Amino acid sequence: MERKVSLAEIKTIAKLSKLSFSEQELANFSEDVNSVISHFEKLNRLDLQGVSPTSHISWGQPPLNPDEAVVWENRDWVLEQAPEVCGRLIVVPKIVEK
């Protein structure tokens, strides 16, 4: 499992994560990620053939709510949290050209 995550890979990952870094920061994060994943190598000592994965712990069938719309009474409170509003609409940068 030992793999050196390249600077180019970190750049791609940062882009996917919607984070931007300076060259120096990229180098630091690359070092950090390589350091952490070098510890993951330890897991290769285990025989995981046939072991089923546990994605979450469940204690039986989770209860399901009816698929019904519920009116949120505090609409104004929610809108107050938006960084920029115009009336009852949230303002975002333009995404379509004229």
Place this chain on the structure above:
Amino acid sequence: MKVELFKDFTIADYHKWLREEKISLPELIEAFLERIKSIDPDLHAFLEINQQAALTEADILVKGDSFDKELAPLWGIPIAIKDNICVQGLPTTCGSRILRNYRSPYNATVIERLKEAGAIIIGKTNMDEFAMGSSTENSAFGPTRNPFDLERVAGGSSGGSAASVAALEVPISLGSDTGGSIRQPASFCGVVGLRPTYGRVSRYGLVSFASSLDQIGPIARSVDDCTRVFEIISGKDEQDSTCAPYPPFSRNDIPTEEEIRKLKIGLPREYFSGEVEKGVLELIEQSIDLLRKNNLETIEVRLPHTDYALEAYYIVSPCEASSNLARYDGVLYGFREKEGEDLESMYLSSRTRGFGEEVKRRIILGTYCLSSGYYDEYYLKGMKVRTLVRHDFEQVFEECDLLLTPVSPCLPFNLGEKTKDFYQMYLTDIFTIPSAMAGLPALSMNCGYCDHLPVGLQIIGPPFREELILGLAGFLEKRLSLTPPFPNFHQ
């Protein structure tokens, strides 16, 4: 009135004083607010004080209730809330710049339940950003200090919740625990902290970090107070589909002392290794001797995959975090960087300036482990190891009723000591992560002091058996004869 008077109080004692009118509820709340005002500049346990609303709430309670009838279980008891749990109208910053100006428009289910039980929300407590950390040094608003030694960390991520209870700024608080974030700070601050079974307490209104692991739990100055808060917050909730359809915990289910003496206590060999500091180990062993002297049977057990749980956790939790934290994009709420000319650059600059270094590190790590080509090698592998860790516990609970271990291999460390080497920081949670990976309930309680610093022991139980854990903790607390903490750091 000074809060020093209350240093040995439990909730029952506060209620007795209030009934006997030795103190009025507004006076009680004023006393705690005064304490916070006096010592929190040194401690920095709080990010927000709910002063006016707490006093108003006290007035409402007094006007609405008569002492002739039975008081609600937490009537008038001030409580501090970790700043990743939503309280309507108060900030929920998660210790992050990206949520600095966010105020929650609704209450978490646990808050609704606490309010119904008469508790008074006194403020929001400091934490590692998005609960990612073990020392509260990752808070964007500065670290919380340990009340036993202001140059040391309070632990994390619920450092503010643990320190505030230890310093008696409040009698009780709520924290959240993903890999040890209630138990480790409770241990470092000498208080009681319970991580309930995964699904025992609703997480509606808890800001997500790693959804398959996060749990809300109480922090208190005694096992009895911890039990009382847990009783209020536990139980199913339609708003949280991961909340198990089990009845709420009841104090009536706690075993008698006679029943406790019949419990078989497992001591996992992997938790008593050379990695544990000598002073910590000695105190844990003293508690084990105490149990033996009281005729409890102890047996050595094995949890062979313990050594792999930390690595699996640092695959699984960043993967989940990288997905959960995608929601912070500067659009609907939270920090927005105005400089972004288009949507993409707004996302980039808002997230880059809003998140701190550890959060970015885990987002990068999680995104990498989930990315095409590496999913099988990391995330899938992490989930498989989690299965092995879980099976270890299932097998061990066929041999014994509860497990007793240290909470942390080390004493509270100095501020800045582990910030340069983040993997050393991760290692401080080595004994709390495995039970979290298995979804099990576990409690941290003080078992003595080494060099004037508190040491915590951990009791881990089978799923939904909190009554056994709390029963044994109460049994030990009584026999350890330790009074609740009252560190004298501030004259």
